[in-house]
Every structure is written in structure tokens, then in C-alpha cells.
Amino acid sequence: MTVDDRFGQDYREALEERPLGIRNEIITGPVSDWATDFSHAEPEWAADPYPIQDDLRQRCPIARTERFGGAWLPTRYEDVAAIAYDTERFSSRAIIVSNVRPPLELAPVGSVPPISSDPPFHHHARRLLLPAFTKTAVARREAETRAFCHSLIDALEGQEVVDAARDYAQHIPMRVIADMLGFPPEDGPQFREFVENALEGVNAPPEVRIPRMEKLFDYLLTQIRDHVDHPRDDLTTYLVNVELHGRKLEQSHVAGTMALLLIAGIDTTWSAIGASLWHLAKTPADRERLVAEPELLPTAMEELLRAYAPVTMARLVKEDMHWGGVDMKAEDWVLLSFPAANRDPAQFDRAADVVIDREVNRHAAFGLGIHRCVGSHLARMELRVALEVWLERFPVFGLSDSAPVTWATGQVRGPRTLPIRVG
Incomplete structure (x- = not known):
């Protein structure tokens, strides 16, 4: 079977079906009341969502909005956890809230398996990825990651103010994921564009969003073809050849999983590194203690x-029901705000404070339930190495007043620009 047989016409037909289910709802615009009209796509949410979440947790623990065609936002840890674990009543076939609801026919696989997959398919799709993300497999990448971090800082020599997000944080997961998938490292700028289109362009009309996603999947198709023609020891070749229930994966499964690794694997870690550097830059006592x-x-x-x-995931309500004191309708979105859950004072002592020597810390940063991040070991390694190298090379640093810090909008929140004075 040729590459075009497996990844050609069928792939195109699958892609052309993606517009089904589109509802061109308006998302952005001034919020009248966060309890009844919330929008995580607004700049004030991106800049500082925590006071909003704290207020909602006190007066309206499950907020509602008519935007996005109808959505809910639980802010208590117990509610977020309950929904994350409840795969009977909540579907994962769409995990990014936007003006597009993928068709029901995509379940149980979803467009980016395994994170978009429902049971029982999810278990098998996730298990395929586990070998690449074990602690042992991740440890083999540490030395190269550390050397790359040093090279990034070498390139900043002589600058008094650097953009720690654009010049440092974003490049680390881009290089790691490119190496894992066997993609050219020089394609990094394209990866950033794919990430921003997928996660921050959620209010673009369908005629804009669809070509953007086609560009991503066209890139992935090119990489898949190259790996079929020239197999090597990387995750793409593995996905092309691995079997599930005695059959090779469908082309949409391969491309969807690659898209997940490329987008989620980059933006979540980029955001975590950037937010950590932002905190240390504005909190000298914590920086000095870690040094x-x-x-x-x-x-x-x-x-x-x-x-x-950094991460907020979404679910879709499967059927009309009364849940947590509210009436949810089938196909309503539910935003699972792990950041809000992590700051719930009912779950964490001094929840609003950053306590860098906190000993008991069962946080939900990597999610809860069956979709807990499969790449958590990799993300932890990248974050730790990035901070170790930065603190070694720049033991004294602080926020610069040369430009403002800006934050990504949408469901993955982290600094997009982070001016830091290092000289």
C-alpha cells in the first residue's frame, strides 16, 4: 500500500468533513457579568483570571454563558474533578471551546486522539503513547535539552533586556517535540503559528479557521509521507507503523495524534516555563532562595x-440533565478550569499564595481523570531543566519596564511576551 493510498484521498475526505457541526457564534466582546456572560477569550481574563475565578467560586460556583452556543464554568475543585472523572455524562470529543462543535460521529475517537477520545477507545489509544513518555524515555532527552537551553542563553549574551518567552521559553518545547516527532528543527516558527491559530484564534469565522487547520494538517501529511518513504527511529514512524487491534492506525488518527503532540506539547510547557520565570522575576525573595x-x-x-x-480543558454535555444545581443541555460546553481548581481554598491551604516549599501539593495542573496529561514526565523535565539553566546563568534578574508582559488568551494561558532585565 502506498503512502498516497493510506494518507492521500481518504485523508482529504476526512478533512473536508471537519466543517460539519459549525455554529458561527460570537465569542468576544465586553462581559456584562462573569456569572452569566463569561468569556475566557477576553483580555482581562488573560491578564489576570484569578480574581474573577475567586469571585465566581464564592457567588456562583458554576457560571453560565450564552456565548459559544452555551457553556458552563465550574470553579470549585470538587466540581472540576467530578466532571473530569465522569465519562458517562461528559464527552471529550471536543476539548477546545470555539464556534465549532465537531459532529457526533467523531466520537469515540475525536479529532486529536487520545485527548479527544471517549472510552473504551481512549484506553487503547493512550496506551500506544505511553512508551515514549516514561520517566526512562524522558531521562534520555535531558542532556540534550540542557545543552539546548544553554545555547539559547548563549545567544542572548550582551543584552540587558531579553524576552524570556519569545527568546527562551517557547523554543525549548518546540525543539524537544520536533526531535521526538522527527520534524526539522528549523520549522519552529511554523509550530508557533499552528499553536496560536489552534488555541487563540477560536473566534475566527469558519472560513478563516478551516484553512488554518488545513495548513496544519497539510504540514503533518508532508511529514507523514516523508517518514513512510524514509523510516527512522522517531515517534512519527512509530505511529505510522504501530497496530491497534491488529490493524495500522487510520490516517486521521495518526495525523490527529501528531497535531495533539505538536500543539499541546509545545504551548503547555512554553506557558509553564514562562509563567515560572515571570513569578521569579517579580518575586525576588523566591528567586534568591532558589539560587x-x-x-x-x-x-x-x-x-x-x-x-x-496553564491548561483549561473542555467537555461536551452528552444529554440534558440537572447537574450541580444547574440545568445543562446536550451539546453545552463545560470548561474544566484546572487553574481555578488549583486555587480553591477548600482544597489548598493558602490557595492564593505561592508557597515554594509547600510539601503537600496534589495539584491538577496536568488534569484529572483518564485524560491526565500523558506527557507530564516530559513537561516536568523541560520545566526543571529550563529553570535550572536560567537560574545558573542569570542568578539576578527582574521584570523590565521597557514593555508590558502580555498573556495568551484562550484555554492555555502563559506569557507571550516577557521582558526581563538580566544585565
């Missing part, structure tokens, strides 16, 4: 993940 006590970094890192968890 003096580097052995504290693994504990501090978990606290930074709790306090600045």
Missing part, C-alpha cells in the same frame, strides 16, 4: 505549576 537552595527547585516547581497551571 541559594537549588535542591528546593523540584518542590518549588510543583507549586509554580499549581499556582500558574
Whole structure:
């Protein structure tokens, strides 16, 4: 069977079906009341969502909006956890809230398996990825990641102010994921474009969003073809050849999983590294302590993940029901705000404070339930190494007043620009 047989016409037909289910709802615009009209795509949410979440947790623990065609936002840890674990009543076939609801026919696989997959398919799709993300497999990438971090800082030599997001944080997961998938490292700028289109362009009309997604999948198709013609020891070749229930994966499964790794694997870690550097730049006491006590970094890192968890996932309500005191309708979105859950004072002592020596810290930064991040070991390694190298090379640094810090909008929140004075 040729590459075009497996990844050609069928792939195109699958892609052309993606517009089904589109509802061109308006998402952005001034919020009248966060309890009844919330929008996580607004700049004030991106800049500082925590006061909004705290207010909602007190007066309206499950907020509602008519935007996006109808959505809910639980803010208590217990509600977020309950929905994350409830695969009977909530579907994962769409995990990014937008003006597009994928068709029901996509379940149980979804467009980016396994994170978009429902049971029982999810279990098998996730298990295929586990070998690439074990602690042992991740440890083999540490030395190369550390050397790359040093090279990034070498390139900043002589600058008094650097953009720690654009010049440092974003490049680390882009290089790691490119190496894992066997993609050209020089394609990094394209990866950034794919990430921003997928996660921040959620209010673009379908005629804009669809060509953007086609561009991503065209890129993935090119990489798949190259790997079929020239197999090598990487994750793409593995996905092309691996079997599930005695059959090779469908082309849409291969491309969807690659899209997941490329987008989620980059933006979540990029955001976590950037948010951690932002905190240390504005909190001299924590920075100084970590420089003096580097052995504290693994504990501090978990606290930074709790306090600045980058990821909010979504579910779709399967059937009309009364849940948690509200009436949810079939096909309503539910935003699972792991950042809000992580700051629930009913779950964490001093929840609003960043306590870098916090000992008990069962945070939800990597999600909860069956979709807990399969790449958590990899993300932790990248974050730890990035911070170790930065603190070694720049033991003294702080926020610069040369330009504002800007934050990504949407469901993955992290600094997009982060001016830091290092000289």
C-alpha cells in the first residue's frame, strides 16, 4: 500500500468533513457579568483570571454563558474533578471551546486522539503513547535539552533586556517535540503559528479557521509521507507503523495524534516555563532562595505549576440533565478550569499564595481523570531543566519596564511576551 493510498484521498475526505457541526457564534466582546456572560477569550481574563475565578467560586460556583452556543464554568475543585472523572455524562470529543462543535460521529475517537477520545477507545489509544513518555524515555532527552537551553542563553549574551518567552521559553518545547516527532528543527516558527491559530484564534469565522487547520494538517501529511518513504527511529514512524487491534492506525488518527503532540506539547510547557520565570522575576525573595537552595527547585516547581497551571480543558454535555444545581443541555460546553481548581481554598491551604516549599501539593495542573496529561514526565523535565539553566546563568534578574508582559488568551494561558532585565 502506498503512502498516497493510506494518507492521500481518504485523508482529504476526512478533512473536508471537519466543517460539519459549525455554529458561527460570537465569542468576544465586553462581559456584562462573569456569572452569566463569561468569556475566557477576553483580555482581562488573560491578564489576570484569578480574581474573577475567586469571585465566581464564592457567588456562583458554576457560571453560565450564552456565548459559544452555551457553556458552563465550574470553579470549585470538587466540581472540576467530578466532571473530569465522569465519562458517562461528559464527552471529550471536543476539548477546545470555539464556534465549532465537531459532529457526533467523531466520537469515540475525536479529532486529536487520545485527548479527544471517549472510552473504551481512549484506553487503547493512550496506551500506544505511553512508551515514549516514561520517566526512562524522558531521562534520555535531558542532556540534550540542557545543552539546548544553554545555547539559547548563549545567544542572548550582551543584552540587558531579553524576552524570556519569545527568546527562551517557547523554543525549548518546540525543539524537544520536533526531535521526538522527527520534524526539522528549523520549522519552529511554523509550530508557533499552528499553536496560536489552534488555541487563540477560536473566534475566527469558519472560513478563516478551516484553512488554518488545513495548513496544519497539510504540514503533518508532508511529514507523514516523508517518514513512510524514509523510516527512522522517531515517534512519527512509530505511529505510522504501530497496530491497534491488529490493524495500522487510520490516517486521521495518526495525523490527529501528531497535531495533539505538536500543539499541546509545545504551548503547555512554553506557558509553564514562562509563567515560572515571570513569578521569579517579580518575586525576588523566591528567586534568591532558589539560587541559594537549588535542591528546593523540584518542590518549588510543583507549586509554580499549581499556582500558574496553564491548561483549561473542555467537555461536551452528552444529554440534558440537572447537574450541580444547574440545568445543562446536550451539546453545552463545560470548561474544566484546572487553574481555578488549583486555587480553591477548600482544597489548598493558602490557595492564593505561592508557597515554594509547600510539601503537600496534589495539584491538577496536568488534569484529572483518564485524560491526565500523558506527557507530564516530559513537561516536568523541560520545566526543571529550563529553570535550572536560567537560574545558573542569570542568578539576578527582574521584570523590565521597557514593555508590558502580555498573556495568551484562550484555554492555555502563559506569557507571550516577557521582558526581563538580566544585565
